[in-house]
Amino acid sequence: MNRLSRCIAIGALAISFATSAAADSGKSLFDRLGGLNALNAVVNELWTVVAADSRINARFVHTKPEVFGSQLLDFLCQASGGPCTYRGKDMRAAHTGMKLSAADFDALAEDTAKVLDKFSVPSVEKNEVLHLLGSLKGDVIGR
Numbered sequence: 001m002n003r004l005s006r007c008i009a010i011g012a013l014a015i016s017f018a019t020s021a022a023a024d025s026g027k028s029l030f031d032r033l034g035g036l037n038a039l040n041a042v043v044n045e046l047w048t049v050v051a052a053d054s055r056i057n058a059r060f061v062h063t064k065p066e067v068f069g070s071q072l073l074d075f076l077c078q079a080s081g082g083p084c085t086y087r088g089k090d091m092r093a094a095h096t097g098m099k100l101s102a103a104d105f106d107a108l109a110e111d112t113a114k115v116l117d118k119f120s121v122p123s124v125e126k127n128e129v130l131h132l133l134g135s136l137k138g139d140v141i142g143r
């Protein structure tokens, strides 16, 4: 490949990355995560990881995974811009009486990060999910 055609090829590649990044930036976090099936897989795996996490699993001894899983799915779907309607309690009301600590919250956030890594979610989307959870910390802990 001569120098000119190499320049053209690299330029074309750069434009195609820029275009796909631009197309992606208009999409909701929900779509960039891969939609409902992908989110459902994340929620199911999160349940498995949390159930094995001795730092917080005692909190969920009375929880029915299928009920909680579908509520969490609706919540995350709606919060990430997806086409779902969450009909559960708001985060403050849902966690009132639990006296959750910052350590409890951080354990759940860490488990979530682990699951997102397991599904190879890119760092931009992973950080957006973690920010979304982090923005709710004040509603969830100390209630």
Ligand code: HEM
Pocket (backbone or CB within 6 Å): 056, 059, 060, 062, 063, 064, 068, 071, 072, 075, 087, 088, 089, 090, 091, 094, 095, 100, 104, 105, 106, 108, 132, 133, 134, 136, 137, 140
């Ligand atoms: C931003 C982080 C969190 C989100 C988005 C979240 C989301 C939810 C949702 C959607 C519900 C169902 C609410 C309803 O019943 O209407 C719920 C309930 C619950 N959450 Fe959280 N939660 C968070 C943090 C935590 C943490 C850190 C813990 C404990 C380590 C926790 C423990 C629970 C428990 C035990 C329930 C009740 C489940 C049941 O029905 O048995 N949550 N949460």
